[in-house]
Amino acid sequence: MFIINCPYCGKRDQVEFSCGGEAHIERPKQPTELSDDQWAEYLFMRKNIKGVQFERWNHTHGCRKWFNMVRDTSNDKIHATYKMGEKPPIK
Amino acid sequence: MSNELRINKNNFIDQTVRISFKFNGKKLFGFKGDTLASALLANDIHLVGRSFKYHRPRGIMTCGSEEPNAIVQIGSDPASTEPNVRATEIELYEGLEAFSQNCWPSVNFDVGGINNLLSPILPAGFYYKTFMWPASFWEKYEFFIRYSAGLGKSPTKADDDLYDHQYAHCDVLVIGGGISGVISAKLAVEKGLDTILIDDKNFLGGSTIYQDEESSKINNANSNQWLAREIESLKNYKNLVIKSRTSLAAFHGYNYLLAREALTDHLSVHERKNKIRQRLWKIRAQKVIIASGSIERPLIFNNNDRPGIILSSSIKKYIDYFGVKTGKNISLFTNNDSAYETAISLSKSGVNVNVIIDIRENSDSNIVKEAQKLGIKILWGHTIVETNGYKRIKSFEAMKLSSNGGNVVGNKIKFNSDCIGISGGWTPMVHLYTQSGGKLQFKSNDNIFIPDETKTPSEQISVGSCNGDFELDDVVNNTIYNVKKFISLDKSSYDKINVTCSKESSKKNIWLLPSDKPLYKTKPFLDFQNDSTAKDVKLALREGFKSIEHVKRYTTTGMGTDQGKLSNMHALGIIADTTGTNMGELGTTTFRPPYTPLTFGTIVGRNVGKFFDHTRKTAIHNWHVDNKAEFENVGQWKRPWYFPKNGETMHEAVQRESKAARESAGILDASTLGKIDIQGSDASEFLNRVYTNAWSKLAIGKCRYGLMLNEDGMVYDDGVTTRLAENHYIMTTTTGGAANVLSKLEDYLQTEWPELDVYLTTVTDQYSTISICGPNSKNIIKKIIPDLNLSDENFPHMSFKNSKIDGVNCRIMRISFTGEHSYEINIQSNYANDVWKACMDAGKEFNITPYGTETMHLLRAEKGFIITGQDTDGTLTPSDLQMDWIISKKKYDFIGKRSLYRSDTIREDRKQLVGLLTDDPKEVLEEGAQLVEDINKKPVEMLGHVTSSYYSPNLNKSIALAIVKSGKKMKGKKLIVPMEEKNINVTITDTVFYDKENKRLNA
């Protein structure tokens, strides 16, 4: 059970949150211009990294805001959380 | 009680309070403070169980949670009996009843003992090898294996006991109340930190508290006296919580730990009534200090499992703490100094110490000299090669070790003893550290794994013997130094502490001690509970198993209820020796929680019975209950399923309700539908993006049905949305989808379209929804809201009006899920019950009939309306549902649009929604039944399945919806629904069965 630092509410138990998968995948602005392969790339293809990964999380049972997280999947260490629209603080 | 085995020691055991208990039906006595094990030993009972595989007689071997043998069944009540309880841990209470396990008909005469004679043909992997073939025999083998497997008996009735959960937060959690734990806790509270100290015993002080030795001094006092004063001083700190009888079960990431507190297990049964039995503590600590100590290792030699062979330190605890002699003529067998402490304790208590067999060549440490001064005989450089006595050790034979320790030489020397204390050194309890993700390092001089402080995953340290410090001065000084650093404490009351103790000067370790017999003729037990021997481990290696994890599973070493606390290190050592590898490289098996077994009751806490899951109720729920509704669970909601009258069956009730709704009037509590209030200047644009159809042109006061897709183009949810004002909508979602839809919409607003000026607020519980349908619905609404103009011109289908009922604002929607003329009243929930009653009163003259979800499903199926989640399953596009009309061709984009013309979604042979009619109109299909075209072509091709099926009282025939491969093109085609007893012939039809022209909407 992680302790997650919600960028809006502060540190809370993981049970208040839900994970929404890989972060920084932008929905294409003009989906109709994309080929099947390009659309499938957006729709289905996700990284599954052992190591530092960027993820979307939602403070479901708190402020209901979505935010991003940098987490090392090999040891569950959370390096940072940051608001949507902000640049990742770590490369 | 056998008084000759009790010595008069009253500091830990209250010998004035006698407690009666029963063991295998025999009434016995013990004292307050005893464990079951100490009380049994005081009654001269060593034999307590039979081993798992060979049914060899086994005795109490330890005094703690590592006990492999003394595992008993507590109580015989079918609800509260508990199997696999360690006799060494359970505190004696008045009326305690315990039984030996794994023996029949009795522990003294056990039929399974024949397995011991058969043991040459029951080697490691016996079951794997024997029961593999022929495969068709597996069912028979399984019966036999299951019959002989398992230790205790499960309770057969529901557990009546109460269990509880509690979260706790602290600055520092100290695990273990031994000397290093007590010192750590004191330092933490001196720093002013909120501290919790937990220990699984009912007393603090660990093994030091009964360590009354002149050679161990702290600040010139005997270490036990010093520690007792320290424990007393802890009481002065308000920032310290001490939890005794609390054992740590799991150490998870981010310093989240689970501990089980036993609250009533030590009380007599009548004192337990209405009290919480066990509590699961869920602790979140800023810092964790593990002081879990170490456990003594046995020695692995031939027939080392006889009752009366006990860990040397346990013998010491039984005599020093419990005042119980484990024998009258005790010998010790060791490879280190700690057995000498036991010898001294025994000797001081007047127990004859026959001989100490020490595999080392010699030792000149103080403690050894002290033992020698007491006249105790020591046999250096020897090992035990054989033990005798079936149900209790009687004698043993020792021989001299060869210079390399690989063999024995010289003559056998026989000793008589009714108890042997064995000591193979100490194993730090690193389980919790590794559970938390910590990595270990191997310390070869002590043959131990200890925490690698450079690879610690969270704010934690290990101190004391679990960190590899075994001598008092190291334990105390290192604990103080490390804890001060850990909590950034500069000065403490321990800064000038002075510790003196005996120092061990000689070490020797042999994992598998030799015998004069060849290995295959000996029984050197490793895992006492699972009966795996050193031979089994060697066999596994010969057969090609290399990984420690594989050897463990193949030989079952370390897989008992004790999880190999005693056996793992020896198994590793033997593997390393046999394969010529380094133990550090070999690594350990993975330690997984729980550290000691947890009851299921503790795990679930109060979430049983009525608290098993939540029940959500509508504001009209009590009316439904009063009117005998049968309820259906929809998500967490309780929804009326049907309202049986005069003993009707479900079918009869649903047929009546369905007919009444179409012939006159029906009323439904639709309050569970999700409702989202949408406001903002971009609300219309937002709806355009989330629904497949167009919303910009929806006039104020009108309603529209919408389909919501996932980005993959599959139908996700549906519902009616109403335009209340220019920039104000109210959306309804399915009952089950409400939370997910809101979350998904918020996701898009926050992450993909932050530029949209839209706000979403859930109002599901704010408004209750009462749906009235049928030709008389209009007459009923007219009676309730007389001043509302209900003409089709003023209030047409798919529109809404703001109105008032009795002065209370409400919204009336004219929308229909049944195909009938119908209205939905949306009113704030605290008035809903009365509005419902008013509708019932107004509808009385029209035979208004309350109906439940089953009738609702039937009526909509007659109209071919889908239910997302029933007729859809996340694999169907709108086109698959024959709902191409709802996909806007003009909109540039909406969620899922691009996916609707992927190569896969435009395939014509996708599964598509169709109607089905059975050739026999009375035959009702089973939902989920498969559809096939050619029953004779093998393998039979499954074309699809039935998703909804009912007997329609309004059409007087059976109707069904199904999804079928290429279904759109198959109208009129005959298919077969193969069932167990017969094949049912069906014809594919249109999805709309009733009122295809929608005439009834305005009837």
Added chain:
Amino acid sequence: MLNFNSPIQNEKKYNEIKITELEPTIKINLRSNKREFSTKIGKILSILPPTEANTSSGNENYSLLWLSPDEWLVYSKNKNQNFKDQIELEKKLFNEISKINQGAVTNVSDHWVLFNLKGNKIYDLLTKSCPFDFNEFKKKKGSVLQTIVNHIDVIIHNNENNDLNLFVRRSFSEDLWLWINDSASFL
């Protein structure tokens, strides 16, 4: 005449704890990220929406709770405010904010049920199923928390020392009420 039926209408006392369903009052959800919003609220309620997370503002009539950077909940403390006042306030706020696209005003008076918990052991009770660390929260009057209690979403508002208001959705209220009473009986 329609009767007003709140779900619990009860009060229970246990060892060092008292649990009451408060008489229903006005509750209005406010959402906005517009600049004008704060001043408009200030004019109507005479209090400003708090910008600091997990806090509230208030006067003798209303409490205004922070729920998220663009969401607040206002509820009336004044038991004498009747149904009419409720409509009036909602209307006023709606006209001043929603109507002119300054945010969203939504009446949630019946969406939430309000429990009051008083006594020395209320935090021991909540932490039986709530993972939140209340150490700071309980020291700070007016602090606000959205979390889960027995897996049910709640909003908790710290009135004063050992006295808090707990908001739970109406449909869950009976379930949570039963759980709270059960747990209180074992404290």
